[in-house]
Amino acid sequence: MAIFTMRMEPKLISSVQNPLVKKVLQLKEKSRERKKTGLFVVEGQREIELAQKGGYMLQSLLFCPEIMDSATIESFIKASNPEIIQVSEGVYNKIAHRGTTEGVLGLMLTKDHALEYISFKNKTPLVLVAEAPEKPGNIGALLRTADAAAVDAVLIANPKSDLYSPNIIRSSVGCLFTNQIGVGTTDEIITFLQTNQIKIYCAALTASKNYVDCDFKAASALVMGTEATGLTENWLKNSDQNIIIPMQGEIDSMNVSVSAAILIFEAKRQRGF
The missing domain is CATH 3.40.1280.10 (SPOUT methyltransferase, trefoil knot domain)
Structure with a gap:
């Protein structure tokens, strides 16, 4: 997994045909996919922060640099060591529900609610x-x-x-x-x-x-x-x-x-x- 620092640029996804983009869309749309992978999608800064505070593990963080600056992203990686991925504005608009309002989206591990x-x-x-x-x-x-x-x-x-x-x-x-x-x-x-x-x-x-x-x-x-x-x-x-x-x-x-x-x-x- 990549660690995002000012000295290391995260990888960039600019195509909506990228396999990770397709994976995010499947996780959003299909309960079966969420259950199979143990992952789900969280969109927005506040929601990701609440999830981390609630003990949820952040696996991957996707952000659009045109919407959210990299300095803000640093705050998300303190509690875990997620993969950090830049996405183009077009890709973000494809995978996000709220368009350009937040600029950040996370893949997180589900919990056992027994x-x-x-x-x-x-x-x-x-x-x-x-x-x-x-x-x-x-x-x-x-x-x-x-x-x-x-x-x-x-x-x-x-x-x-x-x-x-x-x-x-x-x-x-x-x-x-x-x-x-x-x-x-x-x-x-x-x-x-x-x-x-x-x-x-x-x-x-x-x-x-x-x-x-x-x-x-x-x-x-x-x-x-x-x-x-x-x-x-x-x-x-x-x-x-x-x-x-x-x-x-x-x-x-x-x-x-x-x-x-x-x-x-x-x-x-x-x-x-």
Whole structure:
């Protein structure tokens, strides 16, 4: 791998037919390619910095010198020793989603999100659980809310989308990297919560209690289902308490990320934060 210094110029890619350009496009477009290689694409200075801060390893860094100067690139190589590659403006516009707004793009190694790697720093963790989320925008919004409230973990049951999809990274504004995330089946996550003595509060319409009347100060998991079908029966059977946000209009539900934000910040309010 090349080390970028002022004495050594990185290699330059100026053709959109270059194999690395094709690889980047495949990683952006195909979940199968990301899973096979263990790599994903991160675009933008802030997102790359957040990923590095979150412990993600930067393998390769591609930048367009017409957009981002080399002095800025130096800051990315302190935490790791990535391959540094210059790309022409035409190539960058081909591989980047945001055109000339940032000028830098990284290939990073994915993480293992198995539940066994989830750990808690305090005895009363607050956990957000989302079952079968599908829309990247909703997943990104949930992760942004979780980051804003500094929840202890986000657990995703039966995921329908690849976490490293560029759409999720973009909609989460990098909060994919700032949250502790675990992935598993519904049964696995229920077992995990019960083993760790975390109370399960399911957002549901039936047999529910007003969320403001619940005590979230103990270790708590706020469990959200899809807007279309809600939570599966297994969650409802294992719920310590179903909770509801009373609606005053004509509809009986809100966007899942909005609902999650209301519940999370009520829990944080009760905890004095």
